[in-house]
Each structure stands twice: as C-alpha cells, then as structure tokens.
Amino acid sequence: MAKKIAKVVGNMLIAQSGGPTVVINQSLVGAVLEAKKHQEIQKIYGALHGIKGILNEDLIDLGRESVATLKAVAQTPSSGLGSVRKKPTPEDCAKIFEKLKKHNVRYFFYIGGNDSAETAHIINEEAKQAGYEMHCFHIPKTVDNDLRENDHTPGFASSAKFVAQAFMGDDLDNAALPGVKINVIMGRHAGFLTAASALARTYPGAGPHLIYLPERPFDLEKFPEQVKAAVDKFGRCVVAVSEGISDSSGLAIAAAFTKEVDSHGNVQLSGSGALGDALVGLIKQKTDITRVRADTFGYLQRSFPGVVSENDAKEAFAAGREAVKCATGADVDGSIAIRRKPGKQYQIYFERVELRSVAKETRHMPDAFIAPNGCDVTKAFLDYARPIVGKLPQIGRFKRIPVKK
Amino acid sequence: MAKKIAKVVGNMLIAQSGGPTVVINQSLVGAVLEAKKHQEIQKIYGALHGIKGILNEDLIDLGRESVATLKAVAQTPSSGLGSVRKKPTPEDCAKIFEKLKKHNVRYFFYIGGNDSAETAHIINEEAKQAGYEMHCFHIPKTVDNDLRENDHTPGFASSAKFVAQAFMGDDLDNAALPGVKINVIMGRHAGFLTAASALARTYPGAGPHLIYLPERPFDLEKFPEQVKAAVDKFGRCVVAVSEGISDSSGLAIAAAFTKEVDSHGNVQLSGSGALGDALVGLIKQKTDITRVRADTFGYLQRSFPGVVSENDAKEAFAAGREAVKCATGADVDGSIAIRRKPGKQYQIYFERVELRSVAKETRHMPDAFIAPNGCDVTKAFLDYARPIVGKLPQIGRFKRIPVKK
Numbered sequence: 175m176a177k178k179i180a181k182v183v184g185n186m187l188i189a190q191s192g193g194p195t196v197v198i199n200q201s202l203v204g205a206v207l208e209a210k211k212h213q214e215i216q217k218i219y220g221a222l223h224g225i226k227g228i229l230n231e232d233l234i235d236l237g238r239e240s241v242a243t244l245k246a247v248a249q250t251p252s253s254g255l256g257s258v259r260k261k262p263t264p265e266d267c268a269k270i271f272e273k274l275k276k277h278n279v280r281y282f283f284y285i286g287g288n289d290s291a292e293t294a295h296i297i298n299e300e301a302k303q304a305g306y307e308m309h310c311f312h313i314p315k316t317v318d319n320d321l322r323e324n325d326h327t328p329g330f331a332s333s334a335k336f337v338a339q340a341f342m343g344d345d346l347d348n349a350a351l352p353g354v355k356i357n358v359i360m361g362r363h364a365g366f367l368t369a370a371s372a373l374a375r376t377y378p379g380a381g382p383h384l385i386y387l388p389e390r391p392f393d394l395e396k397f398p399e400q401v402k403a404a405v406d407k408f409g410r411c412v413v414a415v416s417e418g419i420s421d422s423s424g425l426a427i428a429a430a431f432t433k434e435v436d437s438h439g440n441v442q443l444s445g446s447g448a449l450g451d452a453l454v455g456l457i458k459q460k461t462d463i464t465r466v467r468a469d470t471f472g473y474l475q476r477s478f479p480g481v482v483s484e485n486d487a488k489e490a491f492a493a494g495r496e497a498v499k500c501a502t503g504a505d506v507d508g509s510i511a512i513r514r515k516p517g518k519q520y521q522i523y524f525e526r527v528e529l530r531s532v533a534k535e536t537r538h539m540p541d542a543f544i545a546p547n548g549c550d551v552t553k554a555f556l557d558y559a560r561p562i563v564g565k566l567p568q569i570g571r572f573k574r575i576p577v578k579k
Numbered sequence: 580m581a582k583k584i585a586k587v588v589g590n591m592l593i594a595q596s597g598g599p600t601v602v603i604n605q606s607l608v609g610a611v612l613e614a615k616k617h618q619e620i621q622k623i624y625g626a627l628h629g630i631k632g633i634l635n636e637d638l639i640d641l642g643r644e645s646v647a648t649l650k651a652v653a654q655t656p657s658s659g660l661g662s663v664r665k666k667p668t669p670e671d672c673a674k675i676f677e678k679l680k681k682h683n684v685r686y687f688f689y690i691g692g693n694d695s696a697e698t699a700h701i702i703n704e705e706a707k708q709a710g711y712e713m714h715c716f717h718i719p720k721t722v723d724n725d726l727r728e729n730d731h732t733p734g735f736a737s738s739a740k741f742v743a744q745a746f747m748g749d750d751l752d753n754a755a756l757p758g759v760k761i762n763v764i765m766g767r768h769a770g771f772l773t774a775a776s777a778l779a780r781t782y783p784g785a786g787p788h789l790i791y792l793p794e795r796p797f798d799l800e801k802f803p804e805q806v807k808a809a810v811d812k813f814g815r816c817v818v819a820v821s822e823g824i825s826d827s828s829g830l831a832i833a834a835a836f837t838k839e840v841d842s843h844g845n846v847q848l849s850g851s852g853a854l855g856d857a858l859v860g861l862i863k864q865k866t867d868i869t870r871v872r873a874d875t876f877g878y879l880q881r882s883f884p885g886v887v888s889e890n891d892a893k894e895a896f897a898a899g900r901e902a903v904k905c906a907t908g909a910d911v912d913g914s915i916a917i918r919r920k921p922g923k924q925y926q927i928y929f930e931r932v933e934l935r936s937v938a939k940e941t942r943h944m945p946d947a948f949i950a951p952n953g954c955d956v957t958k959a960f961l962d963y964a965r966p967i968v969g970k971l972p973q974i975g976r977f978k979r980i981p982v983k984k
Contacts, residue, residue: 246975252751346657447852469877570651
C-alpha cells in the first residue's frame with residue numbers, strides 16, 4: 175500500500191478509557207494496523223489504564239506485538255490496554271504533556287465515551303496552548319449509545335444483542351414458571367440498551383411487557399399498577415428497567431440505595447442488585463402477586479465473550495482505522511462519528527466532528543423511539559436497532575394443539 | 580426402523596418440572612421422536628406446567644407437532660411445555676391417576692431434578708398400589724448437577740459454559756478497571772456450577788481468584804482477609820460465590836436477606852441481589868478497598884440462548900430417547916442416569932437406575948474436587964468438567980513489551 179508523508183513525523187500513543195466493551199479492542203487494533211501503514215508514525219505506544227498510564231509512563235510498544243496477537247486481542251472483550259475512570263486536573267494535563275513531549279508523541283488517540291472525549295478535548299486544548307504540534311483524536315465507544323453526533327456507537331450493538339438474547343431466554347423462563355420478572359439494564363441517562371430488550375419479542379404475548387427508560391419519569395405509584403395490569407392480561411410480566419430511571423424531579427430511583435460516586439461525579443449504578451430488589455419489594459407490598467424476581471444484568475452486558483454483533487465488530491475496527499487515516503491526512507484533531515445513510519439498506523459512513531461536540535453532554539433516546547404511554551418503544555426504534563444488532567437466535571414454540579378434557 | 584410391541588399399549592404423557600435449562604427441550608423432543616417409532620405408544624401427550632397440567636387436564640397433542648417444530652423447540656431454551664414447582668399431596672396423586680386413567684396413559688415421563696424424581700417416584704408408587712399398569716420414567720435435568728447416580732446431568736454443562744464465559748469476560752473487565760468483583764452463582768447445595776468459574780482461567784493471574792462453595796462452611800471473618808490477600812497479590816480480586824454458601828451450623832448466609840420459601844421447603848436464593856450486595860458491604864466495612872462490586876448471574880445462567888455445550892445438547896436429547904427405549908423395552912420404571920466410561924477419551928453411557936435412588940437427596944462436590952484451602956477447586960475438577968463443557972472462546976492478550984521510562 176502507498177505510504178504518504180504527513181505534516182509531522184513522530185510517535186503515536188493510544189489509550190482506552192471508561193467502561194470496557196466487547197469490541198473496544200477492535201478499535202484499538204484497527205488504529206494500530208492502520209498506523210503501521212504510515213511512515214510519519216514511528217513508534218506505536220499503548221498507555222496502560224488510559225491517562226493514568228501516561229502520567230506514570232506505563233507505556234507498552236504495540237508496534238512489537240505480532241499481527242496474530244493483535245488479531246486475537248481484537249476479538250477479546252474488555253480493554254486490552256486496561257482502562258481508567260479519571261478526569262485529569264490542570265496539573266495532570268501539564269504532566270501529561272511533559273510525558274508526551276518526552277516520548278515525542280505527535281499522534282494521540284483516546285478511545286472512550288463522552289467523558290473520554292472531554293479528556294481528549296482538554297489535552298488537545300492544552301497542547302494547542304503549549305504550542306505543541308499533536309494530532310489528537312477521540313475514537314467513540316460506549317454501550318450506552320449516548321454519544322452526540324453519532325447514529326450509534328461501537329460497543330452498543332453487541333451489548334444490545336446480549337440484552338436481547340438474555341430477554342429471549344428469560345421471557346421463556348418466565349413463561350415456563352409464570353410470575354413477575356424485573357431485569358435491570360445498564361444506561362445511566364440513555365435508555366437505548368434497555369430499549370434493546372424489545373428486540374427479544376418474537377411471538378405474540380412475548381416479553382418484555384413493560385420497558386422503563388431514564389428518558390421518562392418513573393412513577394413509583396403507577397409502576398405496581400402497570401405490572402398488575404400486565405399480569406392480568408398475560409398471566410405474567412417481564413419488565414425491563416434502566417438502572418438510570420429517575421423520578422419527576424430527576425432524582426435517580428437507585429440513588430436511595432447506593433452512595434458511591436466516581437471522579438466524574440457519577441453515582442454508582444452497576445455492580446449492585448439494590449434497585450431490582452427494591453422494585454421487587456414494591457410489587458410485593460402493593461399487589462397480591464407472590465412470585466416476583468429481579469436480575470441485574472451488570473457487567474456481563476459489556477464484557478461477555480462470544481455474543482458480538484458482526485456489524486459492531488466491523489464498525490469498531492473501522493472507526494479506529496478511520497481515526498488514524500484522518501490524523502495522518504488533512505485533519506489535526508477531532509472525533510470519529512458514525513452516521514447512517516438514508517435508505518432501506520443499512521449502510522454507515524464516518525465523519526470527523528469537533529472534539530467538543532461529543533464531550534461532556536450525552537444524547538438521549540429521541541421522543542420518536544418512545545411509546546406515548548412511556549413504558550414501551552416504538553416501531554421506529556426497532557427499525558433503528560435491528561440492522562445494527564443483527565441476527566438473533568431462532569426461538570421454536572409448540573402449536574399447542576389441545577387434547578379434549 | 581423395525582417396530583416392536585411392548586407389554587402394554589396405550590398413550591404416553593410427558594411433562595417438565597422444576598427450573599428450566601437451555602437443553603431441557605432436547606430431552607423432551609428426544610423422547611417424542613423416539614416414541615413415534617413405537618407402535619405400543621398411541622397418542623403422545625404433553626402436560627402443560629408439569630403435574631399441574633395433569634391435574635387440570637391441560638394437555639397438548641405432541642404427536643401432531645411437525646418434526647420441524649419439534650427440532651426448533653429442541654434448540655430453544657426453557658421448558659417448552661411450561662414448568663411447575665409443586666410437590667403433589669396424596670390427594671393430588673389420587674386425582675392424577677384419575678386423569679391418567681381417563682386418558683389411558685401407560686407411558687409417563689417426567690423431566691426434572693431430584694424434586695421431580697421424587698414426584699415421579701410418588702406417582703409410580705401410587706400407580707402400583709392402585710394396580711394401574713404404567714411405565715414411569717424420570718429423565719434427569721438440573722443446572723446444579725446435584726443428582727445422585729449421575730456423573731453429570733443434562734443442563735449443567737451449558738450453564739457451566741455460560742458461567743465460565745461470563746467469568747472470562749468479567750475477569751478481563753476487572754483487569755481493565757481493577758477492584759474486587761463478586762459474582763454470585765446458582766447452586767443451592769452443590770457447588771459444581773460455581774466451581775465451573777475456574778474454567779475461565781486461561782492465563783497466569785486470571786480470575787476467579789477465590790471460589791466459595793456450599794460444601795465448605797463460609798467464614799464471614801476470614802472472607803475479607805482472603806479477599807484482601809488476593810488484592811495484595813494480584814492488585815485486584817474476582818470472586819465466585821455460590822448462592823448456597825452456609826455458615827458452620829449449616830445456615831444459608833443468604834437466609835438473613837430473604838424470606839421466601841417454595842412448596843418443597845426451599846428458601847428463595849435466585850432472583851435477588853441481596854447476598855452479593857451484603858458481601859460487598861462486608862468487604863467495604865472490613866477492608867480499605869474502595870472499588871467493590873457484585874453481580875448475581877441469576878436466571879441468565881439457565882436460560883441464555885446461544886450459549887450451549889454441544890455435548891450437553893446431544894446428551895440431553897439422548898437421555899430423553901433412552902427413557903422411551905427403556906420404557907418400551909424390558910423396563911417398567913426408573914430414572915436414566917449418565918455414567919462416564921473410564922479412560923482418557925470422554926465417553927458416556929446411560930444406565931437405568933431406581934427412581935428412589937435419585938429422589939429427594941442431592942449430590943455434592945466430592946472432596947477430591949475441592950482445594951484443601953476451601954476456596955478453590957482442584958485439577959481433578961477441571962479434568963472432570965472440561966470435556967463436558969467443551970470449547971470456550973479464545974482470549975487474546977498483549978505481550979506488553981514495556982517502553983523505557
């Protein structure tokens with residue numbers, strides 16, 4: 175392949191940040207393999223555990239990893255370089271540049287969500303102020319699918335596939351032993367992953383029968399009534415609840431059951447069954463339903479090997495490759511956004527967008543994706559999600575021809 | 580295929596009981612397809628929701644389901660006929676015979692665990708006392724792997740595969756964002772499924788770093804110390820905990836956090852995150868570790884479509900077929916047990932055993948499978964479990980060649 179010379183010659187550094195996904199290593203390896211094609215990129219460094227690894231100079235030489243290893247890592251869940259949840263202080267940024275300069279890093283790539291985009295944005299601004307010539311790119315990743323500018327983000331589709339498959343099985347489990355089953359799904363402010371549970375419906379009467387998203391206020395009075403109504407109708411009820419559901423004042427329902435806060439100021443929602451258990455208690459207290467259970471899908475949603483959307487894996491790899499192409503091309507900085515082409519056939523393209531346009535704030539489920547009753551999704555959402563998530567397992571059911579009593 | 584005439588001509592009834600598995604329908608369909616070959620079996624009925632369906636005469640005509648439907652159902656998780664957790668009273672048994680006689684049922688098959696074997700045993704004894712000629716067979720199923728007489732039971736290997744894969748991903752997640760991660764696994768009295776987490780270890784230092792089984796008393800004092808020691812050694816700690824862990828007096832640790840009891844007298848363990856959350860609280864209280872999380876794998880372990888051990892699916896199907904072969908052959912009643920042939924090559928065979936020999940009591944992890952320190956498994960367990968569970972996803976990791984600071 176033809177090699178071209180870009181504006182500045184130097185080393186590349188790439189790192190991963192935030193919650194892992196099953197395809198975040200695809201982006202990493204996509205970037206590394208593309209970087210190997212460009213002469214202006216000399217050494218290819220990976221920082222261990224994001225900016226923490228830069229601060230501590232815990233760097234590894236990714237250029238010396240074999241292609242076989244790179245390909246194996248690409249197909250492995252979780253962040254191969256390790257991750258971090260750390261918002262750099264101004265002092266951190268000053269130190270980061272010291273380290274980047276010391277290692278002559280001229281191409282910097284940070285894979286992560288909106289918090290990570292903010293981190294990349296801060297580092298980029300500091301670099302500009304310091305007059306240090308560096309190409310700085312954010313590569314998108316988040317199972318929450320809440321990055322602005324993007325049709326969807328790498329990591330979401332595979333987690334959505336996990337959630338949909340889990341609901342397919344759990345709905346059949348609930349049909350076998352009827353009762354109320356509440357499943358708590360990841361998604362702090364955006365309901366996309368919870369909404370993906372609707373993909374599990376493959377026959378009339380299939381669950382989830384109720385879907386509660388963080389985009390609509392959760393009503394503790396109405397909830398038991400809606401569950402009771404579903405049980406009266408279906409003889410059972412499977413419920414999808416976002417971990418991020420909040421009351422009408424915006425207070426997280428889960429906040430009453432947990433106290434932990436990370437350095438970005440986010441309340442810990444995952445890694446606890448408290449919300450699900452509290453909702454079970456509510457149903458038992460307010461209705462006469464006896465069999466009520468809750469599962470919190472937890473970290474399995476973002477790290478389960480073997481349940482991967484093919485599109486997601488491809489797009490994650492391509493997003494990493496695209497970032498290096500942009501950085502070695504005409505662009506100085508930016509974030510790689512995934513856009514969808516209009517038309518019936520599912521097709522995406524990448525667009526470079528400003529770092530600040532994806533940093534900090536998050537995207538929510540659009541109103542058109544949420545049913546008017548507030549506890550279901552629309553056909554528009556299913557049409558949006560199906561091609562991204564791809565094929566789901568086939569479910570077989572008996573015709574159930576009754577025998578005369 | 581040649582058809583033979585057995586002692587008694589009449590209808591067959593099959594039902595499913597207890598917790599669903601991803602391969603319980605393989606056994607059902609294996610039995611139905613075999614039954615179609617035998618002239619002495621006339622109608623093939625399925626009772627909906629186990630003995631409840633017999634009592635209510637909620638029967639369906641499985642003989643009229645197409646082979647395509649049967650094959651699709653075989654590959655679908657959860658109990659296609661619906662399930663039940665109900666221990667029949669003597670009055671129930673009297674009524675069951677009324678219904679069985681009314682429908683001229685002469686071949687009765689009940690798929691389930693030890694509680695279900697007990698139910699089949701009671702029904703069989705009642706039939707004998709009533710002088711009603713009926714072939715009565717129990718077909719084994721349980722993700723807990725706790726049926727006596729069996730090397731392992733259909734359903735276990737697929738759930739074990741799910742647990743192992745979940746730990747593979749979760750261990751990498753924990754390696755990326757280090758801390759303490761506690762995963763609570765199904766298994767009321769038997770630790771086989773929790774032990775299967777050890778199959779996730781594919782590199783030096785991989786988790787789970789601690790494995791707590793119900794076969795060893797759980798020490799609330801020692802637990803935080805052992806976790807702390809693992810964190811000091813590995814910089815993190817992934818823990819597998821059986822939902823059934825008990826103190827030295829035999830009292831379930833989870834019992835303090837739940838009150839629900841089923842009709843077999845069992846405390847509800849699944850469908851709640853209480854145990855995991857309580858253990859997290861304990862670690863935070865007794866150590867200085869700040870990032871501590873828990874996930875309870877819950878019903879996903881037994882109902883997740885697409886994560887199936889090939890051996891498990893085959894053996895479950897063959898166990899159903901074998902039951903019908905025995906019932907139409909020389910045998911009147913019994914349970915189908917899976918035995919393993921000695922030797923290096925993994926091979927199983929079936930043996931008819933007495934119903935009472937698998938009823939009621941459960942099997943536990945043998946001492947040879949449990950490490951002397953009480954919080955790990957032995958090589959003997961891994962050698963036992965690996966061929967049953969089969970292939971797991973490949974994990975790729977970087978060599979991590981350090982860059983000079």
